[in-house]
Amino acid sequence: MSFQSLGLAPALLRALAEQGYTDPTPIQLQAIPPALAGHDLLAGAQTGTGKTAAFSLPLLERIYVSQRKPAQPKTPRALVLTPTRELAAQVHESMRGYGKHVGIRSTTIFGGVGMQPQEDALRRGVEILVATPGRLIDHIGQRSVNLSNIEVLILDEADRMLDMGFLPAIRRILGHLPRQNRVTWLFSATFAPEIKALAKDFMRDPVEIQIAKPNSVVATVTHRMHPVESAKKRDLLLHLLAEDARQTLVFSRTKHGADKLTRMLEQAGLSAAA
Ligand code: AMP
Secondary structure, three states: OOOHHHOOOHHHHHHHHHHOOOOOOHHHHHHHHHHHOOOOEEEEOOOOOOHHHHHHHHHHHHHHHOOOOOOOOOOOOEEEEOOOHHHHHHHHHHHHHHOOOOOOOEEEEOOOOOOHHHHHHHHHOOOEEEEOHHHHHHHHHOOOOOOOOOOEEEEOOHHHHHHOOOHHHHHHHHOOOOOOOOEEEEEEOOOOHHHHHHHHHHOOOOEEEEOOOOOOOOOOOOOOOOOOOHHHHHHHHHHHHHHOOOOOOOOOOOHHHHHHHHHHHHHOOOOOOO
């Protein structure tokens, strides 16, 4: 199936062709039609699957086909929440690429940089806001952002946002969004009970999509698990290394642990570096 048959505007198709995209990825195939039809989405997909375009394309299409009249307020119509500023910048950059021929204004709101340029951009007016929760709350507090016209809310990497403790911030932001006439598209790599609970609270009958994890394990690698008491871990490691004396990569939870392990290996006559 092609991008054409998904019903995207020629201006978006042209941008995709310029990016060298020929076919939609599985997440795009599954997410774009229900998103365009106005459904809520609960999508399980990791980075690398093409998830950014899976929500950006239907978002741009929706805003493009229903451009507001010049007299209407220039407050944002769509909000994309991301866990980090790096991801916000990356999503914004991708969205600008896909939307380069549709003339839709977007901006980013994230911490670690001045508030003023963000306030100026908001005052000039945007259609799409890509934000991290913390800084968006600051703007809400200063009344420099008006979220009352948001039609589309996208939560990107929702599991990471929850891991980073953004749940209260997300709930506060939700309190400033319209409940009626809003669609929500939630993307997450995993679906822990908290994500399901959050989704249940503020989504309406979402279409559920699950994309298999991209194959991240080399087929020639064998996995083995050795349950072992903590006190015997070192002896087991030395035993395994003696059994199979190839170059080995050992992961440890902390820097301190890595240093200790390196000293232990050196004492046992193995050359090691942390
Ligand atoms: P993402 O999962 O959104 O981080 O995207 C992963 C990468 O795939 C990005 O570099 C995209 O530019 C690229 N990409 C997304 N969709 C397509 C597509 N349909 N064809 C080719 N590349 C794509």
